[in-house]
Amino acid sequence: MPFKRRQPTKEINPLIYIFCEGETEQNYFQALKKDKRINLEIKCAKHSAPRSILKEAEKILQKEEAGSIAEDRIYCVYDTDNKCEGDIIPKENIPEKIKIILSKPCFEFWVLLHFMPAKTTPCFANCKEVETRLNEKISEYNKRNKTKLKSYDKPNYDFASILPLTQKALKNAKEAAKEFQKDNKTQPYTDIFEIIESIESIS
Numbered sequence: 001m002p003f004k005r006r007q008p009t010k011e012i013n014p015l016i017y018i019f020c021e022g023e024t025e026q027n028y029f030q031a032l033k034k035d036k037r038i039n040l041e042i043k044c045a046k047h048s049a050p051r052s053i054l055k056e057a058e059k060i061l062q063k064e065e066a067g068s069i070a071e072d073r074i075y076c077v078y079d080t081d082n083k084c085e086g087d088i089i090p091k092e093n094i095p096e097k098i099k100i101i102l103s104k105p106c107f108e109f110w111v112l113l114h115f116m117p118a119k120t121t122p123c124f125a126n127c128k129e130v131e132t133r134l135n136e137k138i139s140e141y142n143k144r145n146k147t148k149l150k151s152y153d154k155p156n157y158d159f160a161s162i163l164p165l166t167q168k169a170l171k172n173a174k175e176a177a178k179e180f181q182k183d184n185k186t187q188p189y190t191d192i193f194e195i196i197e198s199i200e201s202i203s
Helices: 023-036 050-064 108-112 127-145 159-182 192-202
Strands: 016-020 040-044 073-079 098-104
Touching: 016 023, 016 050, 016 192, 023 040, 023 159, 023 192, 050 073, 050 098, 073 192, 098 108, 098 192, 108 127, 108 159, 159 192
Parallel strands: 016 040, 016 073, 073 098
Antiparallel strands: none
């Protein structure tokens, strides 16, 4: 279903478009949208290849340029897991208004950062390893806090249950980004925190 074009008014906050490669990310941002009550449009791309996601975002950019306001933002969200180096699009080939949001190795690393600091995370070989560690940390969190958060089950996880821990994840993700740069870009990291900060700036 195409996004509706909108006429700019001073009363309307910027609109944030998020293009995802899978249902998991889509469900997370839907939970965030409901919690924050913001102008957030989320679309799961037809194909998970980064260039396919970017292509869909560019179509929206072309349609929206005439009617959008300058502060509208467009994000393409995808993982580095199961992608060869040639799949990752150089930033110089991306329109200025579109922001690429990467997670290495996968989106689940962002979820994991709700439960553990970046400096204690190992180098994960794949997303399965992240999910295993994530469920271990959820179990530890439940025991420590006497809570009953469910084990991680994508794509149907109850993301609303971890939203109260967003600020912790935000802090840990920023630290992970620093570690990634210091350690020759071998450490896991995620740019999801940039979308969260963007949302918080207008909510």
